[in-house]
Amino acid sequence: MQINLKESVMGTIIVITVAAIIALLVWLLYFGAKYEKQTCYVPTGEIKFVVAGESCVKVLPNLDGTNYHYDYDTGLTVEGERGIIYPPHSILGVYLVSLLYPLKEIHVYQYEWDKLRKGDPTKGEKDYVIDHHPLEYVNSLYLFYTYPILAEEVELEGNLRINILVNVTFRMVNPILVVFVFKAKWPRLVNATVKGAIATFGQGKTLDAFRKEDKEGGDSAFSMAVKQINDSTNNMPGIIENYGVAVHAVDFVSYDPVIGSPEEQKAITALEIARLEADADTERARGITVIGTARAEALGARLKIASDHDGGTGVLQQEIFTDGLEKFKGDILSLGGDRMPLAITQPQSKPKIERI
Numbered sequence: 082m083q084i085n086l087k088e089s090v091m092g093t094i095i096v097i098t099v100a101a102i103i104a105l106l107v108w109l110l111y112f113g114a115k116y117e118k119q120t121c122y123v124p125t126g127e128i129k130f131v132v133a134g135e136s137c138v139k140v141l142p143n144l145d146g147t148n149y150h151y152d153y154d155t156g157l158t159v160e161g162e163r164g165i166i167y168p169p170h171s172i173l174g175v176y177l178v179s180l181l182y183p184l185k186e187i188h189v190y191q192y193e194w195d196k197l198r199k200g201d202p203t204k205g206e207k208d209y210v211i212d213h214h215p216l217e218y219v220n221s222l223y224l225f226y227t228y229p230i231l232a233e234e235v236e237l238e239g240n241l242r243i244n245i246l247v248n249v250t251f252r253m254v255n256p257i258l259v260v261f262v263f264k265a266k267w268p269r270l271v272n273a274t275v276k277g278a279i280a281t282f283g284q285g286k287t288l289d290a291f292r293k294e295d296k297e298g299g300d301s302a303f304s305m306a307v308k309q310i311n312d313s314t315n316n317m318p319g320i321i322e323n324y325g326v327a328v329h330a331v332d333f334v335s336y337d338p339v340i341g342s343p344e345e346q347k348a349i350t351a352l353e354i355a356r357l358e359a360d361a362d363t364e365r366a367r368g369i370t371v372i373g374t375a376r377a378e379a380l381g382a383r384l385k386i387a388s389d390h391d392g393g394t395g396v397l398q399q400e401i402f403t404d405g406l407e408k409f410k411g412d413i414l415s416l417g418g419d420r421m422p423l424a425i426t427q428p429q430s431k432p433k434i435e436r437i
Contacts, residue, residue: 117220118182120175127221128256130188131178137257138185141176147224149252157254158224191216192265197229197248197334209246209334222260225329226251230272232279234339238287242339245279248332249307255325267324274310274320275328282306288338296333304331 123129123143128151131139142151142158150163171177179185193216200206211229227250234242251271253259259267282303283291296303311327312319321327 117178117187119178119180121178121187122174123171123176123221126224128224128253129176129221130257130260131185132188133185137188137261139178140256141178142256143171143176144224149224151256156257158252158256187220188260189218189220190260190264192219193217194226194268195229197246216265222253222256224253226253226268228268228272229334230275230279232276235280235283237283237291238285241288243283243288243291244337244339245283246334246336247275247279247307248334249275249328250330250332251326252329253325254321254327258325263324267326271320271324271326275307278307278310291336299330301333303333307331 121129121141123141125143125145126147127143129141130137131141140151140153140156144150144158148162149158149160151157152159178187194214196212196214198210198212200208200210209229211231227248230247230249232245232247235245236242263270286294294303295301298304308328308331310319311321313322
């Protein structure tokens, strides 16, 4: 009897213990992740950091589906899926922070950014407007960031200056360097380098040459010129080594001439007039072709009708000749000798019978 009672008590204790463990796990997985205490969620394409005091002790990346992975040996994001099997980062999408909260916790830091949007003409805005988002507390780092960059007064040939607007997508290569060393300062530092690359691209080019230069796509001359700042050149470190970020993509948005002095205004105006005249000549040539084709088709129809009637050819020839005289606007008209008859093959008419 006592043995059965002891077994019953032990069974109850085991059930209560298991229930408590399950409840604790649920609390850790859900509430802990919700409030980022002992556990946390990491959305796809983001990286979070666990800190003890001011030191980073763990990196929690979720780069699945981005074609990049975080290399724990080098501390860099590398192209391609993970080739080595690492211990699972998460359970049911929940990442372990630490059971020693608050001794270890998710790192929170301040960050600011810019965003490009189309302007509202009713508010007197330009075609594109760059909005600045003030400092805000964030708890993760994105793998990719897209920033609008306005390279002002890029000097072309002839001392002409233009403003060039681009959207640049950066990839975070060294997350710890980006977050814990440069923090919110890296965009400004990198932007200055991008502007320098754009200025170098414009050097020695005429406005017309810059306009015609291929600037679309990742393999365009413009994009490749900007991407050159990623790596070291002329014994100078690139932005990957300096700031831990890389130019991933460059999207050309627009350019605007800078009209300052009367000489610049005159030069810009002359170039625009030349461009418009060239476009107009092209369109005019197309128009002449269309009109000429239409006139030829119309004349062909008239010739066919004329060929079906006795004497029709001569009448049509006289009409065309008269029409040419009426539309002639010169001062002197030389007709030369006899008018050349139209080359029309007229079917042989049947012999006529004169009536007396």
